[in-house]
Amino acid sequence: MQPMLNIAIRIIRNIGNIIVKNYEIHNINIHYNNNYYDNNVFIKKIHKNLNNMITRTFYNIYAQNIVIVCKKNFLIFNYKKTVWIINPLDGIMNYFKKLPHFSISIAICIKEKTIISLIYDPFKNDLFTAIRGRNAQLNGYKLRCNNYIKQKNLLFALNNSYFFSNKQNINLNYLFKNNLISLRISGCISLDLAYLAANRIDCYINNNVKNFYYLLAGELIIQEAGGLITDFIGNYNYKNSSNILVTNSIIRKLIISKS
Incomplete structure (x- = not known):
């Protein structure tokens, strides 16, 4: 290797x-x-x-x-x-x-x-x-993903069309109202995933995955850093979906429970 x-x-x-x-x-x-x-x-x-x-x-x-x-x-x-x-x-x-x-x-x-x-x-x-x-x-x-949730100052990265799509399946209002999250749309999927593995961001959400080639390199880095990749309802067979949720187990549980 x-x-x-x-x-x-x-x-x-x-x-x-x-x-x-x-x-x-x-x-x-x-x-x-x-x-x-x-x-x-x-x-x-x-x-x-x-x-x-x-x-x-x-x-x-x-x-x-x-x-x-x-x-x-x-x-x-x-x-x-x-x-x-x-x-x-x-x-x-x-x-x-x-x-x-x-x-x-x-x-x-x-x-x-x-x-x-x-x-x-x-x-x-x-x-x-x-x-x-x-x-x-x-x-x-x-690299090792943090497996906890801070009380505030979580940073989420989204795909470009998240707020303009009919496929907006995750409700972020609860996290906004409680001042838990800030959002970024960086325009570079691979760096979003790499940054999550390095704890520079806390969650990546994409509701319009059209080409999984963009995710391949980041997918292994996330997995080897201890992060989780699922679809929006927590299934690990995300490659059969058009959406992905990438984060640690604690934040994933919080997001799915509030959506």
Whole structure:
């Protein structure tokens, strides 16, 4: 496992170097439609450079014995029974707006089970890693989700469309009225999950999950840090749902009981 993790760390840091290098030089030219980033020449160039660099790296490691698939923002590499799922830039809108909150994520899977995951914030140089059965770490230090609830000052992260969706299944009014929570919508799913594992936030709620690839790397980091991932009614078979609730056992019980 460790050699594979070392390769992934090298790749994710190289991706981060390219992203940071180009951060200050691009011109913002956002087109507000369903595929705004497809119409931006710069972001297409960034993705092309990243894809080329990642592909060259994999060819050097695995020779020609890999199958490469591109799915929207993801690069997927198949080598025998091993699948690498890479998101070179999670938080595209933040990157466009020069808001330094975005990340790169890598999930390495065998037989549809994630065995290694990495989330990297190139601006803060925060590298979150996890190996199945061997805990989660931030820059080499062990992560562990707090399994208690503070009386106040809980911080919840939500998906972008939570307040505008008909799928708003969790009632947060009780927590608001009792001044227990503050809310954030960060625009970067992988960092939300990594921050929860590091106790920087206390709960992540998403009621409109369309692509679980965005969750893969963070999922293992959460699990290895002792956090819980369920749907809104507490079922662990959340991949058959379109919603997820990520937190510790105490906050999960509180939320479900008040919803």
